[in-house]
């Protein structure tokens with residue numbers, strides 16, 4: 001069957017949905033993309049900030065990487081501090097490949113860059129169009145509710161669930177989403193400064209118990225993320241604050257779908273798995289799912305998708321859980337041991353290499369369709 005003749009629905013136009021649509025479009029498919037929202041994430045909501053090296057490799061063929069590199073901040077160092085002292089530091093530029101481990105760009109900007117490239121292929125998401133239900137995953141029929149309230153029933157050859165953690169598609173086809181939530185919440189606040197700041201490093205301050213993380217959003221904006229509800233009063237700002245741009249809080253869940261596919265329905269991104277932001281894997285893993293699925297569809301091998309992606313999903317969930325427990329521990333003895341062990345561990349080349357491979361996203365199988373990918 002010619003590429004364009006498979007009738008594909010992408011439910012959700014977040015980073016995962018836009019990526020799968022773009023990767024399909026550049027191979028000659030014409031997917032239909034719907035999203036219940038009115039548009040992409042607002043630019044001021046930084047959300048998923050870290051773009052890893054694997055994502056930049058995956059988005060290079062569509063040239064989204066070129067656009068990201070023009071706008072994003074390259075992160076050069078990751079450091080852990082306690083009591084004003086640097087306990088450990090990692091040079092995040094020392095990874096194989098051309099990109100460095102991590103760049104920072106707000107999710108709203110990343111989504112707009114994906115949207116821009118997608119429109120080059122004349123594929124535009126249908127905003128305010130909601131998937132209400134999916135009948136029969138073997139021969140999917142989807143009920144859509146449009147902005148004007150009208151309802152459409154349409155059959156598709158393939159339905160891609162990119163509709164986020166609360167995925168209607170996943171629930172409609174009866175795929176469970178088991179897992180658990182952490183007791184504590186995480187708190188985020190982004191500040192824009194009236195004077196230049198250093199946007200090139202990420203810092204985790206251990207406040208025993210708890211952490212306050214500092215991540216650059218752009219050349220004048222920093223994100224602080226913490227396990228402490230009163231963290232804002234503890235921030236030592238690097239320059240006068242011009243504006244508190246955005247704030248949010250959330251509980252961290254570790255969950256994954258019982259299976260990433262059922263019949264002709266395939267789950268990508270948060271629809272398939274959610275975990276803590278430690279290690280900046282969330283959006284990146286969704287983009288990776290999306291690229292693999294589009295490639296497999298183009299090869300007529302979509303039946304292999306769940307088998308190929310499930311190990312990566314399990315590995316990332318395990319890794320982010322371990323990283324999160326390092327930063328959320330409360331026991332004073334465990335904290336003391338961590339603070340002594342951390343500098344030693346970071347000096348071990350094997351440990352820092354493994355950590356960097358994870359942060360780069362290069363600890364999952366490289367994409368076989370991109371020559372020389374690491």
Ligand SMILES: Cc1cc2nc3c(=O)[nH]c(=O)nc-3n(C[C@H](O)[C@H](O)[C@H](O)COP(=O)(O)OP(=O)(O)OC[C@H]3O[C@@H](n4cnc5c(N)ncnc54)[C@H](O)[C@@H]3O)c2cc1C
Pocket residue numbers: 011012013014015016017034035036037047048049050107129130131132162163164165167168169248249250268269270271277280281282283284286
């Ligand atoms: C406050 C906040 C902070 C975050 N911080 C980080 C971070 O620092 N690092 C990180 O890696 N990740 C972070 N994340 C998570 C990150 O945003 C997600 O991992 C990423 O957005 C997943 O992309 P996605 O496209 O799979 O899902 P989503 O971004 O959730 O996109 C799903 C899309 O589907 C649409 N949709 C939902 N239901 C329907 C329906 N029934 N019909 C049609 N469309 C539908 C939604 O409108 C949405 O556009 C954060 C998330 C939030 C909310």
